[in-house]
Amino acid sequence: MTVLEMQGAAAKKAAQAMALAGTETKNKALLAIADALIARQDEWLSANAEDYEAAKAGGMNASMLDRLKLTKERVEGVAEGVRQAAALPDPIGKVTKTIDRPNGIHIEQRRVPLGVIGMIFEARPNVAVDAAVLCLKAGNACILRGGKESIRSNMCAEAIMRGALESVGLPADAVSLVHDTSRESAKELMHLEKYIDVLIPRGGAGLIRSVTKEASVPTIRTGEGICHVYVDSEADLPMAAKIVWNAKTQRPSVCNAVECVVLHKSIAEAFFNEALPLLDEKNVEIRADAKICNILGTRAKEASDEDWDTEYNDYILAAKTVTSPQEAIDFINAHGTQHSECIVTENAETAALFLNSVDAAAVYWNASTRFTDGFEFGLGAEIGISTQKLHARGPMGLEELTSWKYVVCGEGQIR
Amino acid sequence: MTVLEMQGAAAKKAAQAMALAGTETKNKALLAIADALIARQDEWLSANAEDYEAAKAGGMNASMLDRLKLTKERVEGVAEGVRQAAALPDPIGKVTKTIDRPNGIHIEQRRVPLGVIGMIFEARPNVAVDAAVLCLKAGNACILRGGKESIRSNMCAEAIMRGALESVGLPADAVSLVHDTSRESAKELMHLEKYIDVLIPRGGAGLIRSVTKEASVPTIRTGEGICHVYVDSEADLPMAAKIVWNAKTQRPSVCNAVECVVLHKSIAEAFFNEALPLLDEKNVEIRADAKICNILGTRAKEASDEDWDTEYNDYILAAKTVTSPQEAIDFINAHGTQHSECIVTENAETAALFLNSVDAAAVYWNASTRFTDGFEFGLGAEIGISTQKLHARGPMGLEELTSWKYVVCGEGQIR
Numbered sequence: 001m002t003v004l005e006m007q008g009a010a011a012k013k014a015a016q017a018m019a020l021a022g023t024e025t026k027n028k029a030l031l032a033i034a035d036a037l038i039a040r041q042d043e044w045l046s047a048n049a050e051d052y053e054a055a056k057a058g059g060m061n062a063s064m065l066d067r068l069k070l071t072k073e074r075v076e077g078v079a080e081g082v083r084q085a086a087a088l089p090d091p092i093g094k095v096t097k098t099i100d101r102p103n104g105i106h107i108e109q110r111r112v113p114l115g116v117i118g119m120i121f122e123a124r125p126n127v128a129v130d131a132a133v134l135c136l137k138a139g140n141a142c143i144l145r146g147g148k149e150s151i152r153s154n155m156c157a158e159a160i161m162r163g164a165l166e167s168v169g170l171p172a173d174a175v176s177l178v179h180d181t182s183r184e185s186a187k188e189l190m191h192l193e194k195y196i197d198v199l200i201p202r203g204g205a206g207l208i209r210s211v212t213k214e215a216s217v218p219t220i221r222t223g224e225g226i227c228h229v230y231v232d233s234e235a236d237l238p239m240a241a242k243i244v245w246n247a248k249t250q251r252p253s254v255c256n257a258v259e260c261v262v263l264h265k266s267i268a269e270a271f272f273n274e275a276l277p278l279l280d281e282k283n284v285e286i287r288a289d290a291k292i293c294n295i296l297g298t299r300a301k302e303a304s305d306e307d308w309d310t311e312y313n314d315y316i317l318a319a320k321t322v323t324s325p326q327e328a329i330d331f332i333n334a335h336g337t338q339h340s341e342c343i344v345t346e347n348a349e350t351a352a353l354f355l356n357s358v359d360a361a362a363v364y365w366n367a368s369t370r371f372t373d374g375f376e377f378g379l380g381a382e383i384g385i386s387t388q389k390l391h392a393r394g395p396m397g398l399e400e401l402t403s404w405k406y407v408v409c410g411e412g413q414i415r
Numbered sequence: 416m417t418v419l420e421m422q423g424a425a426a427k428k429a430a431q432a433m434a435l436a437g438t439e440t441k442n443k444a445l446l447a448i449a450d451a452l453i454a455r456q457d458e459w460l461s462a463n464a465e466d467y468e469a470a471k472a473g474g475m476n477a478s479m480l481d482r483l484k485l486t487k488e489r490v491e492g493v494a495e496g497v498r499q500a501a502a503l504p505d506p507i508g509k510v511t512k513t514i515d516r517p518n519g520i521h522i523e524q525r526r527v528p529l530g531v532i533g534m535i536f537e538a539r540p541n542v543a544v545d546a547a548v549l550c551l552k553a554g555n556a557c558i559l560r561g562g563k564e565s566i567r568s569n570m571c572a573e574a575i576m577r578g579a580l581e582s583v584g585l586p587a588d589a590v591s592l593v594h595d596t597s598r599e600s601a602k603e604l605m606h607l608e609k610y611i612d613v614l615i616p617r618g619g620a621g622l623i624r625s626v627t628k629e630a631s632v633p634t635i636r637t638g639e640g641i642c643h644v645y646v647d648s649e650a651d652l653p654m655a656a657k658i659v660w661n662a663k664t665q666r667p668s669v670c671n672a673v674e675c676v677v678l679h680k681s682i683a684e685a686f687f688n689e690a691l692p693l694l695d696e697k698n699v700e701i702r703a704d705a706k707i708c709n710i711l712g713t714r715a716k717e718a719s720d721e722d723w724d725t726e727y728n729d730y731i732l733a734a735k736t737v738t739s740p741q742e743a744i745d746f747i748n749a750h751g752t753q754h755s756e757c758i759v760t761e762n763a764e765t766a767a768l769f770l771n772s773v774d775a776a777a778v779y780w781n782a783s784t785r786f787t788d789g790f791e792f793g794l795g796a797e798i799g800i801s802t803q804k805l806h807a808r809g810p811m812g813l814e815e816l817t818s819w820k821y822v823v824c825g826e827g828q829i830r
Contacts, residue, residue, distance in 0.1 A: 016748065020771060099793050105782050107792060114804050115774065193627075197804050212608075213631045218805045239827040246829035333431065355822050356435060359530065367520050367825025376830070377522060377821070378514050389529050389612050389818035390633045391806035403804035406792070407770050410782025412654040414661035415791070 004188050007143060007176055008195025011116045014173035015141035019113050021170060023090040030086035030133055032164035034079040037129065040160050041075045047156040048125060055149045068123050068149055078126045085133045088380045091398045092139045105410045111402050113139030115197035118189055120145045120211055122203035125153035131202070132161055132175050134383050138401035141174040143196065145189055148181035155179065190215035197403075202384055205311065220392055220400075222384035225255030225339035226311050227369045230328040230354065231271055232345035233264040239366065240344040241274035244317075246368045247342070249282045253313045255385060256340050256372040260308065260318035262328045268321050269295045279317065288319040308335045325350050329357045336360060338387050340369035361387055361394035419603050422558060422591055423610025426531045429588035430556035434528050436585060438505040445501035445548055447579035449494040452544065455575050456490045462571040463540060470564050483538050483564055493541045500548045503795045506813045507554045520825045527820050528554030530612035533604055535560045535626060537618035540568035546617070547576055547590050549798050553816035556589040558611065560604055563596035570594065605630035612818075617799050620726065635807055635815075637799035640670030640754035641726050642784045645743040645769065646686050647760035648679040654781065655759040656689035659732075661783045662757070664697045668728045670800060671755050671787040675723065675733035677743045683736050684710045694732065703734040723750045740765050744772045751775060753802050755784035776802055776809035 001009070018026075037044065048070040055068055097109035117135045119142055121127045128144050135142035146154045154177050162172035178185055190199065190211060199219045201211040212221050229247060231240040247258035263271055272295060279286070286296065287303040300319070307318045308331075322328045325343075332341050342364035343354040351365045362372045372395060374382025379397030386392040392400040416424070433441075452459065463485040470483055512524035532550045534557055536542045543559050550557035561569045569592050577587035593600055605614065605626060614634045616626040627636050644662060646655040662673035678686055687710060694701070701711065702718040715734070722733045723746075737743045740758075747756050757779035758769040766780045777787045787810060789797025794812030801807040807815040 016772065016774070019774075101791070101793060105786060216628045218633070218803060220805075236827070242827060242829055250830055357431065359431070359434075360820065362821040362823055364823045365825065366827055367823055368829040370830040371520060371823060371828070372821075376516070378516060388633060390635075393818055394821045403808055405775065406777040406787075406809045408777055408779045408782055408786060410780065412651070412657060412781055413786070414657055414783040415665055415785040 002188065003180070004178065004185060004192060005195070007178070008116070008192050010173040011141040011143050011176060012195045014171040015113065015115045017171050018136065018139050018141055018174050019092075019115075021139065023092075025168060025170065026090065026137055026139065027086045028168045029136060029165050029170050030082055032167050033129070033133060033161050034082040034086070036160045036164045037075060037079045037082065041072065044075060044153065044156045044160065045070055045072070047152040048150075051125070051150050051152045060149065064123060068125065070125055070153065074126065078129050081130060082133045085137050085381055088137065088398060090137070091402050096404060103413050105408055105413050108407045109404050110407055111399075112405050114401055114403050115140060116195055117142045117401065118145065118192070118196045118199040118217065119143070120186065120189070120199065120201045120203070120207065122147045122207060123149050125150040125157065127202060128154045128157045128177070129161065131200075131383060134381055134398060135401060136165075136174060138398045140401060143176055143178065143189070145178040145186060146181070151179070151181055187214065190217060193217045200384060220384070220386050220396070221388040222386055222396075223255045224311060224337045224387060225257070225385075226260065226309065226335060226337045227256060227258045227340045227342075228260045228262050228332045228336060229258050229342040229344060229369065230262040230322075230325070230332065231264065231267060232325060232343060232347065232350055233266045234347040234350065235264075235267060235271075235344040236346055236366075237267060237271055237274045240271060241278055243342065243344055243366070243368050244275055245278035247370055248279070248284060248317050249315065250368075250370055252315055254370075255311075256369050257313070258317070258342070258369055259310065259312055260320065260335070262331060263292070263319065263321050264325075264328075265291060265321040265323055268292060272296060282315050285316045286319055287316060289321055291321045292319050311337070325353055329354060332358055338389075339385065340364065340372040342367070342369050361385070417603065418595070419593065419600060419607060420610070422593070423531070423607050425588040426556040426558050426591060427610045429586040430528065430530045432586050433551065433554050433556055433589050434507075434530075436554065438507075440583060440585065441505065441552055441554065442501045443583045444551060444580050444585050445497055447582050448544070448548060448576050449497040449501070451575045451579045452490060452494045452497065456487065459490060459568065459571045459575065460485055460487070462567040463565075466540070466565050466567045475564065479538060483540065485540055485568065489541065493544050496545060497548045500552050500796055503552065503813060505552070506817050511819060518828050520823055520828050523822045524819050525822055526814075526817050529816055529818050530555060531610055532557045532816065533560065533607070533611045533614040533632065534558070535601065535604070535614065535616045535618070535622065537562045537622060538564050540565040540572065542617060543569045543572045543592070544576065546615075546798060549796055549813060550816060551580075551589060553813045555816060558591055558593060558604070560593040560601060561596070566594070566596055602629065605632055608632045615799060635799070635801050635811070636803040637801055637811075638670045639726060639752045639802060640672070640800075641675065641724065641750060641752045642671060642673045642755045642757075643675045643677050643747045643751060644673050644757045644759060644784065645677040645737075645740070645747065646679065646682060647740060647758060647762065647765055648681045649762040649765065650679075650682060650686075650759040651761055651781075652682060652685055652689045655686060656693055658757065658759055658781070658783050659690055660693035662785055663694070663699060663732050664730065665783075665785055667730055669785075670726075671784050672728070673732070673757070673784055674725065674727055675735065675750070677746060678707070678734065678736050679740075679743070680706060680736040680738055683707060687711060697730050700731045701734055702731060704736055706736045707734050726752070740768055744769060747773055753804075754800065755779065755787040757782065757784050776800070
């Protein structure tokens with residue numbers, strides 16, 4: 001057995017205990033983790049300081065360094081998030097369907113944990129804790145695999161969480177970290193289907209694509225977001241301008257930010273009259289088709305073909321005209337990433353056509369795409385936003401970290 | 416673009432039309448398919464006769480030849496199955512969750528089709544039709560990839576189904592067959608995530624494992640079944656014998672048949688007193704641990720380690736003793752395939768421990784594992800039995816061929 005196989009087998013064993021643990025025990029474990037994070041924060045902060053110095057010496061850029069850095073306030077925020085997870089309802093054990101058959105067998109479909117969840121993530125050290133506690137709350141064990149930049153922080157978080165689990169009588173192996181941060185270990189993890197039930201990559205598009213391509217363990221694809229707002233000929237234009245401005249500039253680095261505005265040609269000029277003053281506030285660069293370049297002159301750059309398929313994550317907005325709602329729908333289905341797509345219109349029929357025809361996890365009518373988020377949807381938690389159609393779609397809360405089993409009771413029935 | 420990419424793009428376009436098709440149109444399409452199968456049966460039968468002759472000349476064995484063969488009766492059975500699918504309730508469009516947020520946005524989670532479903536299957540020509548019509552009923556397009564043995568039959572079924580789709584105004588491309596039956600085409604299909612939303616392999620364990628290993632398209636693992644019956648010290652032994660006999664011999668070639676009986680040592684001898692007369696009827700071979708070999712003498716062979724991990728699909732039964740229910744649970748979790756697992760006991764507490772602790776799609780108390788089946792569960796259809804925990808677990812009906820989207824309506828809300 002390799003090191004990782006041993007870790008997988010231990011996690012699988014721990015998952016059996018977690019599946020049987022009651023809500024109270026799981027909540028006690030989460031509160032013990034929150035307390036331990038505060039009590040042992042000096043350890044975590046000093047491990048993180050070492051990571052930080054090493055990354056800085058290695059030439060990491062300022063924004064990445066900021067993501068890597070833990071502070072007393074950030075630790076308190078993480079601990080508070082753990083307490084909130086403890087307060088959420090337990091999804092496990094719920095009977096989701098009941099079937100009584102003519103032959104007398106009684107069938108219940110019951111919610112059960114997924115088992116062992118593998119989380120692959122990049123630099124932020126808080127993800128190790130945020131992700132692990134949601135897995136635990138839903139009765140799972142998890143194997144964490146962070147980047148080498150945060151290995152010291154993550155090893156410390158691992159020790160804190162394992163200690164807290166043991167303190168309430170749960171197996172420490174319900175949480176473990178892959179200590180080997182080489183590419184080989186990541187690759188091995190992606191093929192550990194004997195022990196891992198699902199792999200969830202969290203991070204940039206490159207990471208997610210490579211995991212989805214490589215893994216034989218079932219994977220949930222999260223995150224990539226080329227989102228559009230279509231402004232219809234019958235839109236309320238001040239509303240449209242406000243929605244585009246918000247979806248583009250409120251937090252451009254996230255996946256539910258808008259990357260491209262699609263405009264009915266009849267309102268393109270009027271739309272920009274409303275929107276430009278707002279977009280100017282943040283100096284949003286506009287990359288547009290010829291028609292819009294004609295309207296905007298030097299305020300816009302001409303878009304290349306590549307622009308229609310780019311997630312900028314920046315103060316850049318692509319802009320394109322269409323001659324009908326159907327053309328907008330076809331364009332979005334061809335260039336979107338099935339994340340979040342919006343129509344602004346006062347015409348309910350056009351809205352219905354758009355909402356039914358656009359293939360995305362979340363489709364919006366007259367609201368900002370920025371609402372695609374577990375907390376904004378009221379799930380009370382979020383492990384990521386799924387852009388695939390199997391198992392989970394859109395914001396993933398605790399329910400998406402569960403599966404089900406059929407429990408069949410009889411009195412000796414045979415076929 | 417390759418041939419397969421063109422086929423994928425056409426299927427994706429057709430999927431958009433299928434997603435918008437109403438229940439009535441979809442049902443008309445299914446009834447048109449059923450009628451056309453009957454009206455054009457001579458074509459289908461003669462294409463099948465060619466397949467049959469070629470396979471026979473190529474040395475295919477008798478049981479495989481029987482699977483390949485279509486008859487007038489079999490065609491009528493397939494057409495009848497299509498009519499039954501038309502009569503099932505349409506899963507699409509149902510609102511499965513409603514969320515109203517304090518900011519006034521209204522969120523509905525609505526059931527939508529998966530999109531494009533790829534089906535990879537082996538020799539039986541009826542699968543092409545059975546699988547396609549369930550995909551269509553759930554609003555999907557599908558790409559079928561059968562074995563080379565049934566290529567003529569499948570091409571004919573493809574032509575019949577495409578003609579019927581067009582006759583009701585739906586796109587023919589909602590059903591298409593991969594005509595190239597080489598390994599390369601199968602491999603390309605497994606990486607066509609740009610156009611295919613999910614891949615469902617149906618066939619032997621070898622096929623399913625190779626697809627799950629290779630595919631970057633999300634896959635649903637079906638079929639492999641090493642199922643156990645645990646007979647507890649407090650079992651009703653005549654009931655236990657009847658269940659084991661039924662689960663082993665009623666149809667040994669299927670995945671929900673039992674492969675191994677696990678016996679509490681205190682009742683091992685008494686169990687066989689009840690069970691042997693039944694098992695003898697079919698000359699069931701017994702491969703057992705030393706304790707059982709001691710009891711049964713020459714009636715049993717000594718099991719090798721491999722026996723505990725073998726799906727016989729034959730009149731062979733592995734048999735093993737344990738000293739406690741927990742040992743049975745651990746053995747089953749180590750050697751099962753998470754398909755169907757049964758305990759026979761009169762003790763409700765022991766039953767609950769087993770049902771909660773055994774990790775399988777279906778867990779049984781005092782009933783035969785043979786009930787794990789879409790029709791036996793009352794789903795009215797079955798596309799396969801999933802042994803994974805993501806998206807689908809256990810018998811898959813129409814609902815498992817769907818996903819959902821969030822539809823968010825606002826009045827200009829922003830964050």
